[in-house]
Amino acid sequence: MATQDYDLVVIGSGAAGGMAAWNLTRKGAKVLMLEAGEKYERSHFWSHVKPWEARERRRRGERSPAFESLPLRESPYETPAGQSFLLRRVWGVGGKTNIWGRVSLRYGDLNFTEPAIDGWEIPWPVRYRDIAPYYDNVERLIGVCGGDDDSKFLPGSRHHLPPPNLRCGEVLLRKGAARAGYKVVRGRRAVLTQDHNGRAKCHYCGACGRGCDIGAFFNSPDYLLADAFATGNLTLRENAIVSHILTGDDGKANGVRYFERLTGEERTEPAKRVVVAASTVDSTRILLNSKSSAHPNGIGNGSDVIGRYLCEQFRFHVFAFAPQLYGRPSTNDDGISGGHIYIPRFESPEEKRGYLRGFGIQLWGIGCGSNAQFAERLPGFGLELKKEVRKRYPALIQMHPYGEVLPYRDNRITVDGTHHDRFGVPTIRIEYKLGENERKMIPRMYDVVEEMLHSMKAEPLPYKRGELDELGSAIHEHGTCRMGDDPKKSALNGYMQMHEVPNVFVVDGSGFPTPTEKNPTLSILAFAWRATDHMAEQMRLGNV
Amino acid sequence: MLKTTRREALVTIAAGISAPALHSQGTYEPTTFSMEEYESLGTLVDMILPASDTPGAREVGVHAMLDEDLAKSDEALGILRDGLGRLREQGFADMTAAQRVEALTRYSESTGADRDFFETLKGLTIDAYYSTEVGLVQELGYQGNTYLAEFPGCTHEHELGEAD
Ligand SMILES: Cc1cc2nc3c(=O)[nH]c(=O)nc-3n(C[C@H](O)[C@H](O)[C@H](O)COP(=O)(O)OP(=O)(O)OC[C@H]3O[C@@H](n4cnc5c(N)ncnc54)[C@H](O)[C@@H]3O)c2cc1C
Ligand code: SF4
Numbered sequence: 001m002a003t004q005d006y007d008l009v010v011i012g013s014g015a016a017g018g019m020a021a022w023n024l025t026r027k028g029a030k031v032l033m034l035e036a037g038e039k040y041e042r043s044h045f046w047s048h049v050k051p052w053e054a055r056e057r058r059r060r061g062e063r064s065p066a067f068e069s070l071p072l073r074e075s076p077y078e079t080p081a082g083q084s085f086l087l088r089r090v091w092g093v094g095g096k097t098n099i100w101g102r103v104s105l106r107y108g109d110l111n112f113t114e115p116a117i118d119g120w121e122i123p124w125p126v127r128y129r130d131i132a133p134y135y136d137n138v139e140r141l142i143g144v145c146g147g148d149d150d151s152k153f154l155p156g157s158r159h160h161l162p163p164p165n166l167r168c169g170e171v172l173l174r175k176g177a178a179r180a181g182y183k184v185v186r187g188r189r190a191v192l193t194q195d196h197n198g199r200a201k202c203h204y205c206g207a208c209g210r211g212c213d214i215g216a217f218f219n220s221p222d223y224l225l226a227d228a229f230a231t232g233n234l235t236l237r238e239n240a241i242v243s244h245i246l247t248g249d250d251g252k253a254n255g256v257r258y259f260e261r262l263t264g265e266e267r268t269e270p271a272k273r274v275v276v277a278a279s280t281v282d283s284t285r286i287l288l289n290s291k292s293s294a295h296p297n298g299i300g301n302g303s304d305v306i307g308r309y310l311c312e313q314f315r316f317h318v319f320a321f322a323p324q325l326y327g328r329p330s331t332n333d334d335g336i337s338g339g340h341i342y343i344p345r346f347e348s349p350e351e352k353r354g355y356l357r358g359f360g361i362q363l364w365g366i367g368c369g370s371n372a373q374f375a376e377r378l379p380g381f382g383l384e385l386k387k388e389v390r391k392r393y394p395a396l397i398q399m400h401p402y403g404e405v406l407p408y409r410d411n412r413i414t415v416d417g418t419h420h421d422r423f424g425v426p427t428i429r430i431e432y433k434l435g436e437n438e439r440k441m442i443p444r445m446y447d448v449v450e451e452m453l454h455s456m457k458a459e460p461l462p463y464k465r466g467e468l469d470e471l472g473s474a475i476h477e478h479g480t481c482r483m484g485d486d487p488k489k490s491a492l493n494g495y496m497q498m499h500e501v502p503n504v505f506v507v508d509g510s511g512f513p514t515p516t517e518k519n520p521t522l523s524i525l526a527f528a529w530r531a532t533d534h535m536a537e538q539m540r541l542g543n544v
Numbered sequence: 545m546l547k548t549t550r551r552e553a554l555v556t557i558a559a560g561i562s563a564p565a566l567h568s569q570g571t572y573e574p575t576t577f578s579m580e581e582y583e584s585l586g587t588l589v590d591m592i593l594p595a596s597d598t599p600g601a602r603e604v605g606v607h608a609m610l611d612e613d614l615a616k617s618d619e620a621l622g623i624l625r626d627g628l629g630r631l632r633e634q635g636f637a638d639m640t641a642a643q644r645v646e647a648l649t650r651y652s653e654s655t656g657a658d659r660d661f662f663e664t665l666k667g668l669t670i671d672a673y674y675s676t677e678v679g680l681v682q683e684l685g686y687q688g689n690t691y692l693a694e695f696p697g698c699t700h701e702h703e704l705g706e707a708d
Binding site: 048052055059166168207333336369372380383386 | 652676679683687692
């Protein structure tokens with residue numbers, strides 16, 4: 001095998017790995033990509049299968065792609081009793097970008113500077129001005145629709161595609177929130193509202209969560225890997241579950257070990273450089289399992305920070321009805337699927353609030369949907385219930401606040417070796433809970449939601465103040481391989497290069513020292529682009 | 545939140561279930577539930593969402609859907625079985641329509657296992673019924689998951705402005 005021909009190995013083919021492969025292959029590097037799962041055939045997506053047709057298909061024994069089943073089977077995880085963490089993963093070409101929610105929000109300079117201002121926990125090594133050009137690049141490449149708003153909480157962009165029109169409930173919510181003093185902006189999503197870079201625009205079918213049959217939202221296979229293949233420089237090996245990064249006597253990476261999923265065979269691939277992009281939790285597992293005499297605590301982990309400081313947002317959901325819409329004729333409210341509006345964070349660090357950081361509010365699921373689950377929480381049964389469901393169906397409002405969780409040293413992923421996958425590789429344990437800061441933020445989040453609902457005269461479905469979604473359900477894990485300027489407190493430098501192992505780059509969300517209140521994928525793409533620019537330059541100079 | 549009093553609701557519910565219990569799944573053979581359980585389930589789902597100007601839950605075969613869907617479930621199936629068992633002991637099959645409404649109302653207002661049974665039954669019935677073409681399209685007017693050249697969004701913004 002002419003394996004030595006590759007300049008580098010990329011682990012994972014999602015947003016981060018896709019970007020790394022795209023950027024490095026176009027610069028001429030020969031890339032081998034190892035991916036745990038397989039390619040999803042677009043023609044197998046159930047994008048245009050209505051709920052009742054789905055049942056008919058299942059009766060015939062047909063199945064839609066089981067996006068999330070493989071990692072649970074191959075790489076189960078544990079949590080301490082009474083401390084659950086919902087880890088959602090997609091193992092397959094493109095990873096979670098096949099079904100992601102597409103919300104694409106720039107981090108602001110406030111997000112980057114706040115940890116240094118409030119002292120929790122380490123500063124980001126990057127400022128907005130460093131990453132802004134990459135946000136521009138990414139938005140131009142993938143296509144992000146949105147408005148022309150611009151604030152210190154959510155920086156604007158000159159590259160947005162036109163935002164979709166608002167649904168009735170969104171119009172009412174925007175007015176109500178404005179009356180209560182809150183600013184509602186256009187949602188920003190990586191959905192093509194007009195043809196872009198030769199790709200056809202969205203046809204507003206609302207099926208994004210099942211995969212888009214025409215690729216009208218950003219996903220790594222269509223938007224990144226296709227170009228990378230076209231260079232002739234990308235080799236993709238599917239069903240290759242990477243377990244270890246191997247190191248030489250000099251402590252540098254010199255190969256990776258992986259298992260062929262279909263045959264169970266163990267393989268070793270020499271590697272001059274390694275780009276780790278298996279998504280936060282799986283990347284962390286690989287790093288921690290890569291123990292050697294040079295790296296007894298896991299590769300690049302002399303600082304003992306890898307696996308620690310796991311953080312993302314916590315969230316909850318409040319459902320309500322806009323009485324102005326009771327009994328209205330139903331409308332097709334699919335749009336680009338998900339909210340067409342967003343309420344950015346509005347609290348500054350200078351304000352005295354009793355807690356650090358803040359929250360933003362997402363607003364998906366407003367209007368006529370493809371189910372009536374809200375009815376479960378209406379009282380009673382019988383004709384009266386049925387009548388109420390019909391009346392309220394066009395009037396549904398949902399609010400989903402996301403609050404930033406501080407990085408805590410003991411919120412962590414470990415591989416203690418008590419449980420193994422079928423190849424004998426240790427699986428992970430996740431210990432994660434909220435702290436005092438988050439507990440103080442929760443009542444304020446409920447207050448704000450209530451103010452807005454009150455102001456728009458909405459009638460909420462019963463909810464319990466303080467109730468939260470299962471932790472983990474934001475699906476935005478960060479922190480476990482964080483970047484920073486101080487090698488004693490961080491694993492990566494600002495270019496996502498390991499302080500201790502210069503020929504290893506970790507380019508996914510594990511490198512982010514804080515989660516912010518926002519969804520991360522736009523930022524993951526921007527950071528991975530910037531990191532691999534740096535990597536290519538270092539390769540050219542002969543430094544890595 | 546509902547404006548109608550419970551008593552009025554009960555009357556309309558009772559009227560609802562006195563309609564003939566047709567169902568399109570007439571030939572369906574239950575495999576998860578026994579025939580007796582299945583029959584009671586048909587009555588119950590129709591009490592939750594009865595026929596109105598659109599067909600009710602029994603007619604669209606919600607009980608057959610539950611029989612299919614619960615084959616591999618443990619928790620929900622157990623809760624339904626236990627509840628159906630308790631109703632059987634109370635002579636559910638021989639009750640008049642009004643007595644059945646009374647029994648289900650009691651379950652809905654109780655706590656513990658009876659309440660769990662009611663909530664589970666109601667939740668499953670709602671999810672199944674509103675996933676059918678009758679429930680979603682005919683009853684609710686769902687028009688989604690189709691191809692649009694443009695997304696019009698709210699077209700009565702002006703009216704809404706006056707209403708709020
Ligand atoms: C339902 C849902 C909604 C979401 N909504 C949003 C949103 O609105 N906005 C947003 O910004 N983000 C959203 N996200 C999160 C978003 O999908 C992720 O941030 C993004 O995909 C992360 O990119 P990644 O490359 O780090 O990981 P992934 O996209 O998950 O890719 C990781 C890849 O690595 C592979 N892999 C894993 N382990 C191994 C191994 N051992 N060996 C080889 N390969 C391996 C996997 O198979 C996978 O292909 C959502 C996610 C989900 C599931
Ligand atoms: S709504 Fe648009 S982006 Fe989403 S699946 Fe349909 S066509 Fe694709």
